[in-house]
Structures are given as structure tokens and as C-alpha cells.
Amino acid sequence: MTDQELAIKIRGLKKTYGAEGASSAKVALKGVDLSIPRGSIFGLLGPNGAGKSTTINIIAGIVDKTEGSVEVWGFDIDKDVRNAKANIGIVPQEINFDVYFTPFEILELYAGYYGIPKAERRSDEILRAMRLEDQRDAYTRFLSGGMKRRLLVGKAMVHNPPILVLDEPTAGVDVELRQHIWQYVRELNNKGVTVVLTTHYLEEAEELCDEIAIINHGELVICEKTPKLLKQLDEKMVVIHPVKPIDEIPQDLKALGAKLNDEGAMVIHFSPSTITVGEILKKVSATDIEIADLKTEESDLEDIFLQLTKSKEV
Template sequence: MTSVSSKPEYAIEAIGLEKTYRASGKLPAKRALNGIDLKIRTGSIFGLLGPNGAGKSTFINILSGLVTKSGGTARIWGHDIDTEGRAARSSIGVVPQEINMDPFFTPFESVELQSGFYGVPKSERRTDEILAAVGLADKRDAYVRQLSGGMKRRLMVAKALVHAPPVLILDEPTAGVDVELRRSLWEYVLELNKAGTTIILTTHYLEEAQELCDEIGIINNGEVIACEPTAQLLKRLDHKTLVIEPAEAVTVIPEALKDYECKLRPDGTLAITFRSSETGFGRVMETVRAAGISIADLATEEPDLEDVFVSMTSSANAAA
């Protein structure tokens, strides 16, 4: 587990971060990051979301030293990636999206080799402890090629932890992982976070981000279009949906409900969407009763992170 005596306020700080990839062959120059400003609080679980090609991978690769930025500054755990590059890279562990490891090594050998790359003395290595923590103790001496996709993902996490980094970036860590392995992986990640590790998560499973993350940043077209606590972000969509199961079948939407966004669903329920800031729940219910609809059951649906994500990225693309 990560133990840090002196913690900065922000684990990651990016100010005006830019990246333009040069033209190559028939491909024109591409501006991947357009002056990103982003601060990720120490000790948080931060969700970094965005559609494909939004700039997430470029941002992560700049932090990890794989891509050279075109402009701006970035600090990891208080260390500038330009002037304190070694200290900055030692403060971060990255679990990349692509599985990349030697199939003829064992998990033990893979983790030991990674420890050597980071200069961890043999007396300070925690290889068996880390393998046990990610559920690979029983596969310690198996060949990597014999591991399932989910186990390989776990091994990628283990390799990122060899130098006990205070910041851990997980880039699509549960892609291709079954439900049981996904659950156990998140349990371990939450343990790391409780011990002080700052977690940065990119994922296309938005329900995971909504459940796990304290704060979420959304990148689109190389720009940060939102960065807020998760609960606050979910309030951006000012609507609720009242789902009514009529006591008697409804085949036509009553005229009294035409002022609302009202749909008849295939299961026979009536879904009424309204702006909660303009119309109260009681007023909608009064309108339903005035329409002569008897209610057998009802429920409400709140916008989720997927709704917010689609709304914000769609509007940003339309504006562009």
C-alpha cells in the first residue's frame, strides 16, 4: 500500500497542456490537446471520460513520459514533468489499455523485472505480496500465456504497483474482464485508495465511473468540457421521468399530457419526462389524474452519468 509522508493538495496538475501531432505522409497535423487545465485532488478517485479520440490517451501518455507535449505545464505529485522528470515518473503507475507482456515469463518474473526497471532494491520488493493482493498468488509460476484475459489485466495492475506510486492511472482496466474478476479488482483498487493512493480511471463502463469516482472530468475534442464532483455533474440534466403502470391499458397518450414529453413504452407503461426546476412531482400527478388514468404502480427515473455524458459531448460536437 502507498504511504506518503508529505502530500500535495493536487496529485495531478495540468495547466494549458497542448499537443499537436505533426503531419505524416498523407495525414495532416492533428491537434490532440487544446490547452487543457485540470487539477486532480490527492486521495480522490477521479474519472477521466471522453469519446474515442477525445485526447484521453494523449493526456495519459504525456504524464507517463511516452509523448512529448507541445505546450503548457504538468506536475505529478508536485514534480514538474520537464524539470523533475524522473521524480514525476516515479510518482505514477500506469495500467495501459493494451495488454503488453512477455508470454514466456511467469507473473513472478514479470513483476520482478518491472521492479528492476524502477530500481527497486531486491530487499524492498513486494512481488509475492502484490501478486496475492491482485489474486494471482496461485498463478505465481505459471506462464503468462496460460493466463486468462482477466488475469493478464490483474498482472498489468501488479506491474504498475511495484514502486508503490502515490498516483495510479487505470486506462480501461476492466475491458474484457468477467463480472467476478471486475468486482474483486475494484475491491483492491478501493483498498489502495483508502490507504492513500490517488486513482485516475478511464472507462467506457460509465456505471463504474458513476459508482466509484468522487469527481469526474470529461474531455472532448482535446478540451475539458466538465470537471465536477460526480453528484454535482449528475444534476446538470434538469429532468426526471415518471413511469406509470396504468391499472387499465392505455393505447393513446391523453390530450392533457401533450404538454409533457410523454411516451408509451412497449411494456405498456407511460413515461412522462419533465423539468424538475419548472414542474413539481405533485403537479404532474394531478395532470395524470385529470387525464383519467388509474395508477397500478409508479416509479421515477433520474438521469445517470451516461445521459449527462451523451448530452454534453453531443452539444460540444454540435457547437464545434
């Protein structure tokens, strides 16, 4: 993929938060590379503390990086701050607007901040898109949690950026609002907006994203197109030690992709969603191979995944 096709390009990104008071220095990112294609919905998936917010806060220019380079829509965040910021809208994890303004005032304020002339502002259009037109002139502090979250998204879209970044957009929201946010993300993407979202819900990344990067402990674990990633996560392995050495793998087992390893054991990789261990064993017992010992192993990735899904409850 050429650089012109990338919305965001990250190379060798490192971040260490400095020691402060009683807390020692904290390494949050250990050298992350990411290439986020234009037009995609890209998911940054990982458990709490993985470094997701740090990554996107660096992209947004909210947190200073320690090392590495970041380009937003082709603009280096160090060399061309203005253009980098103009091309991205960030929806932070925490609500960060002054609740004594009305939604309309907040959008106007930000439009002013971005230097958008009055005639070109889209505050009412954004409020409609966010289904907040009825709350246009209400004090923001009286809005429900869901409405505040939608206003945050609206605020990030004020300057019509080609990239929208959402940090845990559905953490702690109810099912109905989650569906609503997902729908809106899809709508924006259909209009051509590149969406980057962080999440610790596998289900969310699976549902929405074209491509998923998993990070853990400040390191990139894997980055793949969603269907390919899911396929890999589904993989298991069975190792069969035979009583007598196997000269040649029977055709039926060859068809399953069975191979002999250095120890003369037969190794079969399989997807639990397509075939069970029981079914594999049936095929083995139909041959003249006698089983001395057998074990199944999950791929490392699946372990990581298990960890990730466990942290769902956190």
C-alpha cells in the same frame, strides 16, 4: 485547493500528433486544465477518441506534449522527470509485457528497472493482492485476459507509487472481473493511493469516482464532484408561453422555481428524477394561467451525456 493537495496538476495541455504518411496532423488536446486531488478516485470520462489516453500517456511520460504544463505529486514532468515518474504507476490500455516471462519474473524485472533493492521488493505481496499467487511461476502467455490485466496493475504498483493511473481498466472485461477490479481500486484508495481512471462507461465513473472530468474532442466539458455532476446531468427545462401576460407567478409555481423570461414566458428548471412534466403541467392548470405553447428542453450537458452513453456500445 493548494498545490500540495494535488496529486496531478495540468495546465493548458495541448497535443497535436504530427502528420505521418497518408494521415494528416491530428489535434488530440486543445488546452486542458485539470486539478486532481490527492487521495481521490478521479474519473476521466469521455467517448472514444476524446483524448483520454493521450492525456494520461503525457502524464506518464510516454507521449510528448505539444504545449502546457504537468505536475505529478508536485514534480514538473519536464524539469524533474525522475521524481515525476517515481510517483506514478500506469496501467495502459494495451497489454505490454513480454509473455515469455512468468508473473514473478515480470514484477522482479520492473523492480530492478526502478532500482528497488532485492530486500525491499514486494513481488510476492503484489501477486497475492492481485490473486495471482497460483500463477506465480506460469508463463504469462498462458494466463487468461483477466489475469493479464491484474498483472498489469501489479506491475504498475511495483515501486509503490502514491498515484495509480488506469486506462480503461474494464473495457472488454466480463461483469465479474469488472466488479473485482472495482473492488481492488477501492482497496488501494482506502490505503491512501490516489487513483485516476479513464472510462467511457458513465456507470463506472458514477460507481467509483469521487470526482469526474468529462472530455470530448480534446476539450474539458465539465469537472465536478460526482454527486454535483449527476445532479446537473439530471436537469431539464420547461418553457410555457401563456395566452395572456403573467403579472405575477402563482405561489405554487414559485415554489418550483418558476421565473419569467424576457419574452414573458415562464421557465421552470426541474429534475426528471424528482418531478415529471405531467406533474408540473397539473400544477400550472390548477392556476389561472392558460398555456398557448409549451416546450421542454434538455440542458446541453444532457445532450453530451446522451452522446456519451450512446458510445457505451462502441
